[in-house]
Amino acid sequence: MTNVGIIGLGLMGGSLSIALQERSNTYRFVGLDHNETHQQQALELGLVHEIVHTLDEISKCDIIILTIPVEGIIAISQQLHDLDEKCTVIDLGSTKAKISSSIPESIRTHFVTAHPMTGTEKFGPKAAIPKLYENKVVVLCDMEKSGTHQQEVAKKLFSEIGMKLVYMGAEEHDRHAAFISHMPHALSYSLANSVMRQEDASSIVALAGGGFRDMSRIAKSSPHMWEDIFRQNRANLIEAIESFEVELKKCRHMVENGEWEALNKWMSEANTLHDIL
Amino acid sequence: MTNVGIIGLGLMGGSLSIALQERSNTYRFVGLDHNETHQQQALELGLVHEIVHTLDEISKCDIIILTIPVEGIIAISQQLHDLDEKCTVIDLGSTKAKISSSIPESIRTHFVTAHPMTGTEKFGPKAAIPKLYENKVVVLCDMEKSGTHQQEVAKKLFSEIGMKLVYMGAEEHDRHAAFISHMPHALSYSLANSVMRQEDASSIVALAGGGFRDMSRIAKSSPHMWEDIFRQNRANLIEAIESFEVELKKCRHMVENGEWEALNKWMSEANTLHDIL
Numbered sequence: 001m002t003n004v005g006i007i008g009l010g011l012m013g014g015s016l017s018i019a020l021q022e023r024s025n026t027y028r029f030v031g032l033d034h035n036e037t038h039q040q041q042a043l044e045l046g047l048v049h050e051i052v053h054t055l056d057e058i059s060k061c062d063i064i065i066l067t068i069p070v071e072g073i074i075a076i077s078q079q080l081h082d083l084d085e086k087c088t089v090i091d092l093g094s095t096k097a098k099i100s101s102s103i104p105e106s107i108r109t110h111f112v113t114a115h116p117m118t119g120t121e122k123f124g125p126k127a128a129i130p131k132l133y134e135n136k137v138v139v140l141c142d143m144e145k146s147g148t149h150q151q152e153v154a155k156k157l158f159s160e161i162g163m164k165l166v167y168m169g170a171e172e173h174d175r176h177a178a179f180i181s182h183m184p185h186a187l188s189y190s191l192a193n194s195v196m197r198q199e200d201a202s203s204i205v206a207l208a209g210g211g212f213r214d215m216s217r218i219a220k221s222s223p224h225m226w227e228d229i230f231r232q233n234r235a236n237l238i239e240a241i242e243s244f245e246v247e248l249k250k251c252r253h254m255v256e257n258g259e260w261e262a263l264n265k266w267m268s269e270a271n272t273l274h275d276i277l
Numbered sequence: 278m279t280n281v282g283i284i285g286l287g288l289m290g291g292s293l294s295i296a297l298q299e300r301s302n303t304y305r306f307v308g309l310d311h312n313e314t315h316q317q318q319a320l321e322l323g324l325v326h327e328i329v330h331t332l333d334e335i336s337k338c339d340i341i342i343l344t345i346p347v348e349g350i351i352a353i354s355q356q357l358h359d360l361d362e363k364c365t366v367i368d369l370g371s372t373k374a375k376i377s378s379s380i381p382e383s384i385r386t387h388f389v390t391a392h393p394m395t396g397t398e399k400f401g402p403k404a405a406i407p408k409l410y411e412n413k414v415v416v417l418c419d420m421e422k423s424g425t426h427q428q429e430v431a432k433k434l435f436s437e438i439g440m441k442l443v444y445m446g447a448e449e450h451d452r453h454a455a456f457i458s459h460m461p462h463a464l465s466y467s468l469a470n471s472v473m474r475q476e477d478a479s480s481i482v483a484l485a486g487g488g489f490r491d492m493s494r495i496a497k498s499s500p501h502m503w504e505d506i507f508r509q510n511r512a513n514l515i516e517a518i519e520s521f522e523v524e525l526k527k528c529r530h531m532v533e534n535g536e537w538e539a540l541n542k543w544m545s546e547a548n549t550l551h552d553i554l
Contacts, residue, residue: 117486137484166483176481179472184492186532187464190524192547195456197520204453205553206443207414209394213554214491215461220551223544230532230540241529243474245522247467252518255463255507263507267500270469274497276482277490 002027005052005061007076008068009033009042011120012092014128016065017047019161022130032058041125055079059087063153066091069228074102083110088153090114094177095232096141096170109147112154115139115173116163117181121220134162139177141170178236179243185218185226186241192219279304282329282338284353285345286310286319288397289369291405293342294324296438299407309335318402332356336364340430343368346505351379360387365430367391371454372509373418373447386424389431392416392450393440394458398497411439416454418447455513456520462495462503463518469496 004020006013009031020027031048032055033039039051052058059080066073070093077099080089090112093099103111118136120127138158143151158165168176195204195216208216230237254263281297283290286308297304308325309332310316316328329335336357343350347370354376357366367389370376380388395413397404415435420428435442445453472481472493485493507514531540 117484119486119488136486139484176477176484179475179481180484180489181486183471184468184488186525186528187468188488188492189544189547190521190528191461191464192550193524193543194460194517194520196546196550197524198456200453202553204456205550207394207416207453207457208554209396209413209458211396211461211465211495212457214494215465216550216554217491218488219547221544223541223548226544227537227541231535231537234532234535237532238529240471241525241532243471244467245525247470247474248463248518248522251463251467252515255511255514255518258508258511260504260508264500264504266470267466267498267503269473270466270496271500273469273473273482273493276479277485277493 002063003030003061004028005030005032005058005064006048007032007058007064007066008072009035009038009047009125010067011123011127011129011132012116013065013067014042014045014047014125015130015132016067016161018128018130019133020157021046023160030058030061038125045125045128047125047128059083062087063157064089066093069093069225070095070099070232071228073099077103077107077111080107080110083107086149088112088150090154090157092116093232094181094229096139096173098232100142100145100170108145110150112143112146112150113141113170114154114158115141115177116158121218123222123225133158136163137166138163139166139168139173141168141173143167174233175236175239178233178240182229182233182237183240183244185221186230186237187244188216188219188221189226192216279340280307280338281305282307282309282335282341283325284309284335284341284343285349286312286315286324286402287344288400288404288406288409289393290342290344291319291322291324291402292407292409293344293438295405295407296410297434298323300437307335307338315402322402322405324402324405336360339364340434341366343370346370346502347372347376347509348505350376354380354384354388357384357387360384363426365389365427367431367434369393370509371458371506373416373450373454375509377419377422377447385422387427389420389423389427390418390447391431391435392418392454393435398495400499400502410435413440414443415440416443416445416450418445418450420444451510452513452516455510455517459506459510459514460517460521462498463507463514464521465493465496465498466503469493 029048030050042048073091073093116138306325307327319325350368350370393415
């Protein structure tokens with residue numbers, strides 16, 4: 001039996017538990033969360049078999065999954081000690097450079113710092129779904145800093161739930177994530193607010209088709225979680241927003257000046273995304 | 278038997294034909310399109326029973342559907358004449374004010390000017406799908422300018438394919454459509470281009486999760502079609518882009534200045550979209 005401790009009982013940890021339980025009956029799940037409602041829900045939904053209340057209890061697990069905001073991951077990494085030689089700690093934080101460099105040297109080889117490129121706009125244990133990780137990418141960062149055993153455990157675990165493994169330095173990850181995930185969230189929040197501020201917002205929203213629904217979906221994401229991500233990846237996020245602003249300004253300029261041929265060309269360039277996605 | 282003429286054999290006209298054929302066998306479809314490949318594909322896919330080559334032939338139909346760019350709709354409206362008293366012309370153009378005011382007075386009552394708030398990023402007859410219109414909104418504009426018979430025909434047709442009918446003035450429609458559809462397309466094109474311009478674009482895109490996929494989907498839309506829409510709805514589009522820019526600038530400012538509490542509040546305001554969508 002492999003004991004898996006999950007710190008942070010929400011969408012990510014809960015979905016991981018469901019996915020692993022569907023594939024194997026050799027895992028036993030122990031949960032730690034300061035939110036009592038989430039503790040209760042996680043037990044009722046069968047996401048964990050037991051709730052514990054101290055880090056000491058959870059640090060006896062074979063695998064420890066950290067699915068809490070980045071600051072929390074860093075704080076907990078300072079408090080973990082006396083880990084068994086084979087213990088593997090995997091954090092799923094959305095930014096990686098600060099985590100990777102903050103883990104105490106004494107336990108650095110125990111850590112695998114990973115970012116599954118998946119999620120929904122929902123959160124909490126009730127948001128957990130079986131296929132959240134299937135066919136999605138997980139970025140494994142600074143793997144050379146993890147122990148050989150810990151690398152194998154993490155690769156096996158993510159492969160088992162159907163993920164595609166990508167290896168990258170933590171700094172490079174953070175820049176990429178700003179463009180592919182964090183900046184798009186800033187756009188979606190901005191889009192939602194720009195519509196909601198209109199006097200006739202509800203009659204505008206009544207006309208929403210698939211395009212608007214898709215583009216505003218992630219504007220429903222947790223402010224608590226995204227405030228933390230924006231804070232952690234501030235410089236990269238601003239760079240990505242600036243790149244976006246350059247393009248939107250071009251678009252507005254072409255429309256204002258009736259440069260239709262140039263606009264058409266610019267739209268065709270955007271179409272090329274189709275070739276790689 | 279009701280003869281339906283479709284001018285412009287693509288996603289919208291093709292999907293309409295499939296939806297009507299699924300619900301009733303009393304319709305016969307005649308198509309007109311200058312693209313010979315599309316003529317052939319529409320016949321092969323059973324979207325139309327016959328291809329004609331002149332407006333005179335198609336104007337004998339009971340219902341004429343115009344699913345071509347706005348400029349084309351206006352041009353054709355100048356050439357239609359000798360319509361039967363019961364003939365109903367329905368245009369599906371994405372902007373409505375210019376169309377509504379350009380239709381010659383002599384045939385204005387024949388026209389119903391409608392905008393189904395649906396679509397995909399794909400185009401051409403092969404893109405046609407059965408459920409494109411189901412449970413979606415269609416905006417019927419300036420209906421007081423249409424004849425009583427024509428109003429009834431249009432309402433019956435859109436209801437038959439499962440659409441929700443919304444009535445609105447053409448000017449109001451165009452402003453609403455700028456916020457809910459046209460500006461989001463400008464954002465999606467800008468997002469795609471801002472990522473594609475990065476040196477390591479393909480390694481960034483390799484990390485794409487659901488959020489980026491959803492937000493960049495409509496960046497794959499036809500430049501030909503969207504150049505026309507941006508051109509037709511220029512002033513409203515610019516106003517909507519400006520409203521968006523105000524919000525994105527706020528977001529950037531809060532991140533740059535570490536105003537996390539204000540950022541959290543701003544994100545929570547965006548979350549309220551959830552209450553009405």
